[in-house]
Amino acid sequence: MKAVVMTGANEPWQVQEVPMPTAEPGQVLVKVHASGMCYTDVWATQGAGGDIYPQTPGHEVVGEIVEVGVGVHGREVGDRVGTTWVQQDCGRCDYCLKRLPLTGQTAMNCAAPRLTGFTAQGGHAEYIAIAAEGTVLLPDELDYVDAAPMMCAGYTTWSGLRDANLRPGERIAVLGIGGLGHVAIQLAKASGFETIAITHSPDKHDLAKQLGADHVVANGQELADLGGADLLLVTTNAFDTAEDAMTGLRPSGRVVLSGLDFTRPFSISSDGVPFHMMRQQVIGSTHGGQHYLSEVVDLAGRGKVKPITETFSLDQATEAYDRLSTGKMRFRGVFTPHSA
Numbered sequence: 001m002k003a004v005v006m007t008g009a010n011e012p013w014q015v016q017e018v019p020m021p022t023a024e025p026g027q028v029l030v031k032v033h034a035s036g037m038c039y040t041d042v043w044a045t046q047g048a049g050g051d052i053y054p055q056t057p058g059h060e061v062v063g064e065i066v067e068v069g070v071g072v073h074g075r076e077v078g079d080r081v082g083t084t085w086v087q088q089d090c091g092r093c094d095y096c097l098k099r100l101p102l103t104g105q106t107a108m109n110c111a112a113p114r115l116t117g118f119t120a121q122g123g124h125a126e127y128i129a130i131a132a133e134g135t136v137l138l139p140d141e142l143d144y145v146d147a148a149p150m151m152c153a154g155y156t157t158w159s160g161l162r163d164a165n166l167r168p169g170e171r172i173a174v175l176g177i178g179g180l181g182h183v184a185i186q187l188a189k190a191s192g193f194e195t196i197a198i199t200h201s202p203d204k205h206d207l208a209k210q211l212g213a214d215h216v217v218a219n220g221q222e223l224a225d226l227g228g229a230d231l232l233l234v235t236t237n238a239f240d241t242a243e244d245a246m247t248g249l250r251p252s253g254r255v256v257l258s259g260l261d262f263t264r265p266f267s268i269s270s271d272g273v274p275f276h277m278m279r280q281q282v283i284g285s286t287h288g289g290q291h292y293l294s295e296v297v298d299l300a301g302r303g304k305v306k307p308i309t310e311t312f313s314l315d316q317a318t319e320a321y322d323r324l325s326t327g328k329m330r331f332r333g334v335f336t337p338h339s340a
Helices: 039-046 144-151 153-163 181-190 202-211 220-225 239-248 290-301 314-325
Strands: 002-005 014-017 027-037 060-068 080-083 086-088 127-131 135-137 171-175 194-198 215-217 229-234 249-257 281-284 309-312 332-335
Touching: 002 314, 014 314, 027 080, 027 144, 039 314, 060 127, 060 144, 080 127, 080 144, 086 127, 135 290, 144 153, 144 290, 144 309, 144 332, 153 181, 153 229, 153 249, 153 290, 171 181, 171 239, 181 194, 181 202, 181 290, 194 202, 194 220, 202 215, 215 220, 220 239, 229 239, 239 249, 309 314, 314 332
Parallel strands: 171 194, 171 229, 194 215, 229 249, 249 281, 309 332
Antiparallel strands: 002 014, 027 060, 027 127, 027 332, 060 080, 080 135
């Protein structure tokens, strides 16, 4: 089959003919209809995941089951499914032995999980073998291209909103209107909350309003002048802008970090009223469990959230990587190995 392959740290993506996977016991073989591109794919290519090469990237994977392995229950040939970064936990580490994944917490905290695009083949390929337990069924009305970004961009931002324990009448501010942020605005508004977009890009103001933002501001001071927010959902990878935006966080407000910044840690300013006296919280949030993934897939199926996408064939991998790594891909790029 044809697949995108990372051949080494900082090496360009190559499109290669590689062996076709098969469904081993407990797995399903999926014909990939769409595979979304996340900036994590760039970090993996740059070596952030260690020496995992050669490897096929991609962890926003959706398609049709064409083969079911021995011992699989609940999945059938013809099912439309998706998978995300963490397919499966190891079942043996301290975290897994406490059975925390079964209580709704994420198997990402497992010591040795099966990671799509890292420890296991990713989705930028024509076919992929996936742990059946790591799949979610897709609504029939949800298009594959729209479904793929829900596997990470939607899953991540929805988990952040859910982990914040929002209360009726609270205000949400979404920082960053990119691949995650443009989805987060839609989810916040669909949940009935007053929603504020924070972006330094004037050209994104009109779009933010179209996506559902009630207000658009440029920084933390403008957020404060608007009356502040109870939740600051950080979807950007630049923590300096997140720290600035905290100027507009209300007492008892929460900062939810859904982005990653490998260049510097997140810090809390000592200016103004001390953080602890404001009773504020900083919450780390990522994929929060398959119940959250199922919820956001359902919202997408009902048309409550729709990602903005650019589609590429596998043969356009070089162009796609260039757009992704340089920030020219403003929202979500999606490979379409097979037409839907």
